[in-house]
Amino acid sequence: MSNQGHRFRCLLRAELDGWRQEGLVDDDTARALTERYALDKLAEQAHSVLMYTIFFVGAALVGCGVVALVAAHWAAIPVWPKVALLMAAMLAAHLGGYYLWHVRVPARPHLGHALTLLGTLIFGANIGLFAQIFHISERFYDGFMAWALGAAIMAYVLRSVPHATVAVIASWVWFGGFVGANETPLLVYPVVAAAALLPLCYWKRSHWLFLLTLLAVAGSLMTNAMVFGESTRDGMLAFVLPATVLWCYGALHRREGRWPGFGAMARSLGALGLAGLVYVFSFQDMAKELLRDSWVLQYAYDIRCVLALGMTVAAVLGAATAALLRRVTILAPAAATVAILGAMMLPAPVVWPTVAFNLIAVALAGHGIWRGARYYERRPYWAGLGLLVLLIVSRFFEYESHLMIKAVGFVAAGAVLIYAGIKFETRLRARSGETHDA
Amino acid sequence: MLKHVLFAAAVLAQVAILAVEPAEKLRIRHVTGREIVLRTEPVDPYDVMRGFYMTLAYEIARPPGHEAMGDVRPDETVYTVLAPGDNDVWSAVSVHAEMPTDLGPNKIVIRGHRDSRRRGRLVYGIEQYFVPEEMRHQISDEITAEKERILVDVAVDPEGRASVLRLHVGDKTYEY
Numbered sequence: 001m002s003n004q005g006h007r008f009r010c011l012l013r014a015e016l017d018g019w020r021q022e023g024l025v026d027d028d029t030a031r032a033l034t035e036r037y038a039l040d041k042l043a044e045q046a047h048s049v050l051m052y053t054i055f056f057v058g059a060a061l062v063g064c065g066v067v068a069l070v071a072a073h074w075a076a077i078p079v080w081p082k083v084a085l086l087m088a089a090m091l092a093a094h095l096g097g098y099y100l101w102h103v104r105v106p107a108r109p110h111l112g113h114a115l116t117l118l119g120t121l122i123f124g125a126n127i128g129l130f131a132q133i134f135h136i137s138e139r140f141y142d143g144f145m146a147w148a149l150g151a152a153i154m155a156y157v158l159r160s161v162p163h164a165t166v167a168v169i170a171s172w173v174w175f176g177g178f179v180g181a182n183e184t185p186l187l188v189y190p191v192v193a194a195a196a197l198l199p200l201c202y203w204k205r206s207h208w209l210f211l212l213t214l215l216a217v218a219g220s221l222m223t224n225a226m227v228f229g230e231s232t233r234d235g236m237l238a239f240v241l242p243a244t245v246l247w248c249y250g251a252l253h254r255r256e257g258r259w260p261g262f263g264a265m266a267r268s269l270g271a272l273g274l275a276g277l278v279y280v281f282s283f284q285d286m287a288k289e290l291l292r293d294s295w296v297l298q299y300a301y302d303i304r305c306v307l308a309l310g311m312t313v314a315a316v317l318g319a320a321t322a323a324l325l326r327r328v329t330i331l332a333p334a335a336a337t338v339a340i341l342g343a344m345m346l347p348a349p350v351v352w353p354t355v356a357f358n359l360i361a362v363a364l365a366g367h368g369i370w371r372g373a374r375y376y377e378r379r380p381y382w383a384g385l386g387l388l389v390l391l392i393v394s395r396f397f398e399y400e401s402h403l404m405i406k407a408v409g410f411v412a413a414g415a416v417l418i419y420a421g422i423k424f425e426t427r428l429r430a431r432s433g434e435t436h437d438a
Numbered sequence: 439m440l441k442h443v444l445f446a447a448a449v450l451a452q453v454a455i456l457a458v459e460p461a462e463k464l465r466i467r468h469v470t471g472r473e474i475v476l477r478t479e480p481v482d483p484y485d486v487m488r489g490f491y492m493t494l495a496y497e498i499a500r501p502p503g504h505e506a507m508g509d510v511r512p513d514e515t516v517y518t519v520l521a522p523g524d525n526d527v528w529s530a531v532s533v534h535a536e537m538p539t540d541l542g543p544n545k546i547v548i549r550g551h552r553d554s555r556r557r558g559r560l561v562y563g564i565e566q567y568f569v570p571e572e573m574r575h576q577i578s579d580e581i582t583a584e585k586e587r588i589l590v591d592v593a594v595d596p597e598g599r600a601s602v603l604r605l606h607v608g609d610k611t612y613e614y
Contacts, residue, residue, distance in 0.1 A: 095449070
């Protein structure tokens with residue numbers, strides 16, 4: 001089956017009947033297309049999604065009910081029958097689910113999968129309830145680590161994205177709880193999260209799980225850097241580091257030419273992080289904040305900066321072996337990272353970092369516009385144009401100038417935006433027409 | 439077949455994860471722990487019950503010398519030496535960054551951490567006592583009336599790990 005999007009396949013199936021009736025394609029071609037894009041499985045897949053949704057929501061509700069029921073700390077039942085009941089509920093859900101999914105003929109995969117998920121939800125509830133029964137008042141986040149571990153094991157064994165989702169969310173709570181309570185970074189988390197979850201993302205080809213994993217890795221890198229340091233520079237690094245990691249990761253995907261959805265997602269998140277950072281520091285007051293402390297060269301030797309620079313160098317080396325167009329994609333964030341770190345480390349009057357950040361922001365916006373126009377992609381085009389307009393509007397509000405000049409500036413920016421938008425949409429439509437004619 | 443075995447292993451892994459902490463508490467209570475009595479009070483006398491448990495503030499949360507360890511991080515373990523005092527209620531004698539080796543007669547060690555929420559206090563993993571829903575108001579009223587006479591029986595093992603056994607409020611004893 002060709003690896004095409006669901007929307008495209010739905011559209012193709014809708015069009016194909018019409019084409020056949022009009023005689024544009026013969027029965028053999030229609031059959032070949034149906035087979036190539038697995039169009040006959042669309043209804044089955046839609047039914048499957050519906051059943052999964054119903055059963056998972058049902059399982060989640062039953063799980064919530066179980067938690068509420070036993071959380072009332074039912075004193076009437078002695079300790080050991082209570083423990084037995086909680087264990088039995090978990091085992092019944094797991095074993096019943098597995099039987100329906102993998103043993104029973106004919107199998108009931110949707111219900112079976114949902115029941116095993118219920119088993120893992122009860123497992124999480126049991127961690128809290130056992131703590132209650134045995135008066136375990138350890139740090140609450142340790143319980144979430146245990147839940148994440150149990151859910152991750154089940155996710156791998158059952159190849160289940162919903163179980164992995166539970167694992168990611170529970171691990172987030174563990175990470176947040178640990179960092180919040182101990183006021184210290186948990187450096188191992190991003191590495192463990194990436195190592196534990198990325199293989200399952202690729203195995204299951206799950207965009208949803210990939211997004212959750214990227215957020216977990218990038219978010220924890222950011223949080224760690226912020227907790228680690230106390231200055232604005234550390235705060236900046238907290239954005240630069242995950243954004244660069246994501247963008248380079250996405251760029252490597254592009255180079256490989258595989259898993260285009262994964263690469264696009266990583267790149268988009270990385271671009272969003274970098275754009276947000278340079279936008280914030282394009283304001284002169286924020287740049288002043290950066291220069292409040294004297295610039296110390298020791299930062300150049302700081303391990304965190306070395307890490308960020310190392311990744312940049314790795315991205316540049318990767319780009320050296322890539323095709324020209326791809327090279328631009330990889331070099332843009334690398335250049336941005338070098339410029340940002342340079343601005344952090346070099347002694348300079350406040351005007352230079354401000355100018356540098358504005359230039360980087362314009363370059364990022366330009367890259368988005370170029371990419372959109374080059375590859376006929378709406379999202380980067382409008383994102384780039386939006387950032388450009390935001391920068392212009394921000395600079396107009398930031399600096400004192402005559403109202404007349406501001407008025408002219410706004411009108412010009414608006415007119416350029418409308419003109420560029422019309423041109424782009426016309427180009428897209430013309431291309432779409434060409435495709436149809438062809 | 440391998441699929442079935444892997445699934446059974448995953449379920450057993452979840453059961454094992456669930457059993458680790460309760461097994462530890464049971465070991466301390468019934469096998470390796472020594473029973474002692476600690477004086478305590480609710481951490482918030484105006485709101486004794488938080489949901490289904492009360493948070494206890496032990497006298498030993500502020501052992502002599504703990505302020506000198508102000509730079510101890512919440513994730514670092516500290517060791518408080520306890521000795522029996524009046525009415526067999528145990529109190530803190532000293533606090534150490536390392537496990538003391540030569541304790542002397544009739545003294546024990548309990549492991550603790552800095553309380554990340556309440557500065558200047560140590561916690562020992564025995565600060566929450568869960569009670570049944572229908573007993574909440576009764577126990578809460580009794581605690582408010584008997585604030586000075588709240589004692590907790592605790593089992594402490596040779597490694598300093600502790601587990602709550604029962605709660606005494608005035609003349610009444612609660613064990614859940």
